[in-house]
Amino acid sequence: MTTAIAFRQVSRHYGTVRAVDAVDLEIAEGEFFAMLGPSGSGKTTCLRLIAGFERPTAGEVEIFDKPSGAVPPYRRPVNTVFQDYALFPHLNVRDNVAYGLMIAGVARAERHRAAEEALSMVALPGYAARKPAALSGGQRQRVALARALVNKPKVLLLDEPLGALDLKLREQMQVELKSLQRQLGITFVFVTHDQSEALSMADRVAVFNEGQIQQIGCPQDIYDRPNTPFVADFVGSSNVLPPEMVERLTGKRASASLRPEALRLQADGYAAQVIEKAFLGAVTRLTLDIDGQKLAMLLPKGEEVPEKAATVHIGWDEDALHLMEQRDA
C-alpha cells in the first residue's frame, strides 16, 4: 500500500497561535480520509499544507513519499475543493471546469468534452453555459467538485464541501461523493466538523483539537472507543462520566464514556430524574439527572416516553462503559 500523504512532525505556527502542532499522519493511496474537529482546530491549515498554500514551520509533508517542501501548489498532483468553492466568477461553468485543462494546454474541443463529462458525473449536464452567480449553493459545490475531478488528481482535498447545503441535499451528496470516490479510486482527504458526516463516509477519521490529532482510527473505533474525553464528547455527544463516578461504579479511577443510546430503561437500574425531553423523530432524547450528573439518553421509538420530572430507572451493558486514558481536552 502506497502512502499518498505523510505528515512528519509537521507544525504550522502563526506567531503564538499553534494552528498545527507536531502532527504525524499517514494517508494511504485510495483512502477516504476524514479530518474532524471543532472550528479553529487546524483542519483547514492541514489541507493547505498538503495543497502547498502554506509551508510548515517545522517538519515535512511528504506526497507520495517525496518531500514537498519546495514544490509550488501548481506542481502538486493534488486538487482542492474549497470551502467557499472559489469558482471563478468571470468564467462560465464550462470554462471553470476546463480551467485546469486549459492551463495544461489541452485543445479547446478536447477540454470542453472533458468538462461536459465531468459535469455529467456530478449530475449537472446542461449547466455549462451559466455563470457561477446563477447557481444555487449545491450546484456550485458540484461545479467545484467537477473542476477538481476533471484534472484526475491523485489526491483530492475537500474542505467542508457540504457545509453550506441543507440536510437533504447533504445526505444526497454524501452518498454521491462516496460512490464517486470508490469509482475513481482517488485518495480523498475530507475536512468536516460534522461527526456523522465523517463517520458515515470515511475509511479512517482523524479527530483534531487545538492543532493536534487526538485520535486516528476507523469510524467504529472513534465512536466506540474514544481515546480521550474530548473525542468522546465531540464525536456523537457521548456522556462523559467523571473519574469519581466511574470509581464508584467500577472501582477504577478514570474518565469513561457512555453512549446515550447504550442507556436503557431497566426496572432494577439506577434511579434518575427526567429533566428535559425532546422528540427527534426516530428517537426521543431524554436528559436525566443521576446524583447531580447529567446524562443524555436516547429512547428508541415505540418505548413509552416518561413524563418530565418523573423518576426512571436506567441501566447499561457492562461493556458500554468505555474507560479512557486521562488527557486534557
Add this chain to the structure above:
Amino acid sequence: MTTAIAFRQVSRHYGTVRAVDAVDLEIAEGEFFAMLGPSGSGKTTCLRLIAGFERPTAGEVEIFDKPSGAVPPYRRPVNTVFQDYALFPHLNVRDNVAYGLMIAGVARAERHRAAEEALSMVALPGYAARKPAALSGGQRQRVALARALVNKPKVLLLDEPLGALDLKLREQMQVELKSLQRQLGITFVFVTHDQSEALSMADRVAVFNEGQIQQIGCPQDIYDRPNTPFVADFVGSSNVLPPEMVERLTGKRASASLRPEALRLQADGYAAQVIEKAFLGAVTRLTLDIDGQKLAMLLPKGEEVPEKAATVHIGWDEDALHLMEQRDA
C-alpha cells in the same frame, strides 16, 4: 386561548414568484410554533409579513385579532431574531441589547440594568462592553436573542437562529431556547430547515413547500402521519412507496410512507439487496434495493451489520405503513 398571529389567505408575490401563496394559519398565544421547509419555500417571507417588513399582496395578517395592514414594524408587539443576527456593529453588546429600551426612552441606568439582566438570561454576563465583531457566532446569536427579549415582546420571531452554529452548540442552544420560552411564556415563531430541530422544539410545526403550507400539526403527527409524499420525504427522510407497490402490498392504491427505523431484519420478510451502508454512530444506515425500489433502513447499534451486496430479509409492522392522500409535492 387567544390567537397571537393569524394569516387569512395571505399571499406575497414578487412578480411571478409566489413566495407565499394563500396561506391560512393561526398561532396561539404562548405557543412554540415552527415553520419548516426547504430553502426558498417562503418561511422567511412569512416571518417578514408578521414583523411588518413586507406587506401581503393579498389577504390579511392579524396580530392579536387586529388587522395589521397599516401598522409599521416599529409599532408591532413583535421582535425578531435575524438569521444573520443583524447586530449593530457600531454599538457594544450592552448598547445593542438596550437599543429597544433607548428608543422607548427608558433612562440610561434602568436600561443598562435590564440589558445586564437579559444578558445573564442568555448566559453572557461580562460581555457587555465588547463589540459584536469580537464575539463568536454562538455568542452573537445569544446577543441577538437578548436584544429581542429585553423588550418583552408578545411574539418573538426567530429566523433560523441556529443555522450557523456547529452541532454541539446547536443542541445546547436548542435546549436553552426551549426552556427560555417556557419560562417567559412568550409566543415563539421559529423558522428552520432542519427537521430534527423543528420536531424537538416546537409545540406545532407547519411544513412549507413552494409558498404553501403542506401540513400543520404537532411533531408526532407530522412525523408519523405525513399528509403528502413531500412531507414524508422532507421530514425525517421517510421512504415513500409508489402507489403500485403499495397496491401490491396492501391492495389499496395510494402512496405510503415507511420510516427507515420501522424496517427490521426478519427472516421471513421481503428479500432485499444491500447497496450502500453508512455507519452513523448510534445506528447504521443501509440502503436497500427491493424489486428496483430503493429503501433506507436504520439498523440499531448492536445488530449485526450485513455486508455490501448481501441479500437480507426485511419486514415491518403493519401500521408502520402510512397511506397518504395524493397531492403534488
Add this chain to the structure above:
Amino acid sequence: MHSDRASLGLKIAAAAGLLFMHLPILLIFVYAFTTEDKSYQWPPPGYTLKWFSVTWERPDVWEALSLSLRVAAISTVVALVLGTLCAAAVSRTRFFGREAISLLVILPIALPGIITGISLRSAFNLADIPFSFWTIVLGHATFCVVVVYNNAVARFRRTSGSLVEASMDLGANMFQTFRHVILPNIATALLAGGMLAFALSFDEVIVTTFTAGQQQTLPIWMLEELVRPRQRPVTNVVAMVVVLVTFLPILGAYYLTRGTEMVAGQGK
C-alpha cells in the same frame, strides 16, 4: 498565496511607481527654500527660510486660502447631503430610472471638467446669474457628489439591510433608525468620501476658472502667481504647507475607515 513573498520585479516596479509619484513633490519642497525668486534654477543657488514669513504676510494668500476653504467646506457639505440621499435611494430600492440616476451622478466627473465649466458658465450667462461665491460652490458640489455617492453606496451595499429592519423591529421609527443606526454605520464612509470631495474641490482649477468670475481660489491664485511670478517660492511654500497640513487627516481617515471596514464586514 497571500503569504508568499512579492517577486523582486514587482517590488521594483511598485517602488519605482511610488518614487515617480513623489520626486516632483520633493522638488516642490526644495524650491520652497530656494534663495532665487525670479526663476527656478537647478540646483538652487542657496537656501533660505524667508519665504515662509513672506508667505505668512501676504494678504492675497490668506484671502485665496480662506475662499478655497470656504468653497471646499460648503461644497463638501452639499455633496455629502446629495450623495448620501442618492446612495440611499439607489441602494435601497429598484425603482424606475435607477440606472439613469447612477449615470447622472457619475457624469460630472466622467465628462472632462472643461465641459462642466463651460456649460455652467454659459448657463449662468443665459440666466443672468452674476458670478459669486455660490457659483463656485455650485460647480464644485456638482462634481463632488459622485465621490461621496460612491463611498456611501458601497457602504450601504455592505451594511446589510437587516440592520435597518432590526432597528425598526426594535421600535425605532424611520428618523430614529437613521439617527441611531444608518448614520453611525455610514459615518466613516462619509468621512472618507467627504475628505476626497474636499481635496477635489480644494485643488480644482478647470471648472473654477469658468465659474469664479473675478474671485481667486487658491489654485487660481497659484495659476496667476505661477504665470506672473512675483515671488515664485511663495507658491511652493503654499503647496508644501497644504501637503503637510493634510498629511495627518489623510492618515487618520485611513485608519478610521480601515477599522470599521472590518466591523461593517461582519454583517456577512
Add this chain to the structure above:
Amino acid sequence: MPEVAVSSPASRGLSDRLSDLLWSRQGLLILLLILPPALWLGIIYLGALFALLAQSFFSIDPFSGLINYEFTLRTYGELFRAANLDIIVRTVLMAGCVTIAAMIVGFPVAYYAARYARGKWKALFYLGVMLPLWSSYLVKVYSWKLILAKEGILSWLFETLHLSWLLDAYLLLPVVGGNSLSVSWTGTFLVFLYVWLPFMILPTQAALERVPPSMLEASGDLGARPGQTFRHVLLPLALPGIVAGSIFTFSLTLGDYIIPQIVGTSARMIGQAVYQFQGTAGNIPLAAAFAVVPILIMGVYLYIAKRMGAFNAL
C-alpha cells in the same frame, strides 16, 4: 410587561407621524430621497449641459464675435475642418496612451499595496497615493516644467551621469522628440501620466483587494503558474477597477487645457481648443460643438465601461 397596543391611537410626535406616512408610502420616501440630487444634477448640471449643446447650433458673427441666435449646422461644418479633426485625433491618441501607460505604471503599485503590503506598509502606500492627490495640481505641473526644461533637472541629471547623448538621441526622434522634453509630446505625456496616476491606482487597488485570495489559490491548485493566474484570473477580476480608473485618466486627459499649454509643442488639444474658442476667441458655438466630441467619446467609453461592470468599482 408594558402593554403595547397593535395600533395605538395615542397622540404621537410629529416625527412619528411623518415616519408612519413614509413607511406606508415607500414610493414617497424614495421620491423625497431622490428629489434633491435629481433636481441638482438634472436641472442645474444637465440643464447647463443642454444649454451649451444647444449653442452649438448657433453661429458666430465672424467680425464682432457676437453670437447669431439662429439655427445652423455651419458650426459643425467647421468642426470637421482638417485642423480641428487633427486636434480631436491628437487628443484621443494622447488620452489613450496616457490611460494605457497609467495602467502599466499604476498596476504594480496597486497590486503590491493590495496583495502584499501589510500594516505599516499598507498605510505608507495609501499615503503614497493620496499625498500626490492632495498636492496642488498646478504646482506639480510647474515642477515638471523645471524637470523637463532644456536647462532643467533631467538634463542636469543626464549630464551629471554623462548620458546627455542618450537624451539628445531621444530628442532627435520624430513625433516624440523635440527641442527639449518640455516642448515635446513626450513631456506632455509624462506630465499627464504623472498627474492622473493616482486616479488609476486607487480604483485598481480597490478592485484587487476585492479579489478573494482563494481565487488565486484555486488557480494555483489547478496547475496555473503565477503568470497564468495573473493572466486568467487576477486580471479579468480586477478589470472593472482598471476600467473605472481609465474613465478618470481618459476623461481628465481629454479635457485638460493647462498641461498642454505649459508643457508641449503648442499644437492644440481638445481642452485647449474648447478653452480658446470659448474664452479667448469668444466663439461659444464652436466651443460647444467641440465639447460635443468628448461627450460622445465618453458616452461610448461609459457604455463599454458599464457593460464591464466598472461603475460598481469607481
Add this chain to the structure above:
Amino acid sequence: EMLTAIGEGEGQLNIVAWPGYIERGETAAEFDWVTGFEEKTSCKVNVKTANTSDEMVALMNEGGFDLVTASGDASLRMVAGKRVQPVNTALIPSWDTLDDRLKEAPWHYVDGTHYGVPYMWGPNVLMYNTEVFSDSAPTSWNVVFEAMNLPDGQPNKGRVQAYDGPIHIADAALYLMAHKPELGITSPYELNQEQYDAALDLLREQRKLVSRYWHDAFIQIDDFKNEGMAASGSWPFQVNLLQGDNAPIASVIPEEGATGWADTTMMHVDARNPNCAYMWMEHTLSSNLMSDLSVWFGANPAVPAACSDGRGMQTAEGCTKNGFDDFDRISFWQTPVSQCESQGECVPYYRWVSDYIGVIGGR
C-alpha cells in the same frame, strides 16, 4: 447715453488689460500708477489680465467690466459689436495733450465718433539672445522665418519662437511684403486669398523651426532663460524684464519693419462705474502713468510730453529707443475684415483664427 458730466466716483473700477499694463508696485515697487489714483478718487481698481486680443473681446462680450485696453485688432470688433460706448472727449481735460498721430486713428475713431482714449503704442520687436548673435543684431525677420544657422554656428531650428495668436499671420505677411513684392501685399492686415496662402505657407515652414509658440509673456521669459531660446518676436516688456534679470537679451526692429500695437482705453456699453472710468481715462493722460509705463513696458506714450517733461521716469532718449520716431515703420494691429479697402475681397479674421490653429497643429 454719453455721459455729460462726471459725478461722484462709484468706489471701484474693473479693467481688462494686457499683462504689465496696470501696475501697483507688486512686481517692482517703483512702478506704481494705481495707488495714487485710488487714493485720489477712492475708486478701487480691479484688473483682469488678458493674453490675447481675442481673449479681451471675449471678456468684454461677457461683460462685467468698465474699461479695456484694446489693441487695434480688437477695438473695431468691439465697436461693431456694440460692446463699447462713445467717449465724451469734453470730459477729459487732457485730451488735447494727445499725440496728433493718434487722435483720430482709425482703430478707435469710427464715423466721426471717438470710442476711446489712446493709451500706449509700440512695436513687436525681434528679441534675441546676444550670446547667440555675438552682439551683431539680426537685421531681418528671416532668423525666425527661415531655416538657417545662427551666428553661433547652430541651426535656428528649435530655438525660435512665434506668437501664439492668429495676428501673427500679419507678421508673416509683413515679411512677404519685403521679400516677395510680386504678391502685391499693401497691408499685412488686408490679404487676398493668394497672399494669405503665401503667408500660411511661410508659417508652415516656420512651424518646423518653432518648438513652442509663446502665448504668455512670463512663460516666454522662462523659455528664454531655461529653454535656450535664441530669437523671437516679442514685446519690449519681456526684453526689459529679461535685461533687468541680467539675461543676455536685446531687441531690434529689423529692416522689414514690424507689426505693432496701438492700444485704446475703451469703455463698456454697460459700464457700471462710468464716473470712475472717466476719471481713470483722464488719469492715464495726466499722471505719471504714461511715462512710467513706457519705461516699464518699453512702449511709447500717447502723450508726447510724457517722454520729456519728467512727470515719470521716461526720457527723450528712452522714447527714441522705444521707437517713438518709428511710427511710420509700424503696421499697427487691425482686425482683418472681408470688405477691405486696398482690394475687393480679403480673408476675414475668423479664418485667420482657425487656420492658425491648423498651422500650429502642423497642417
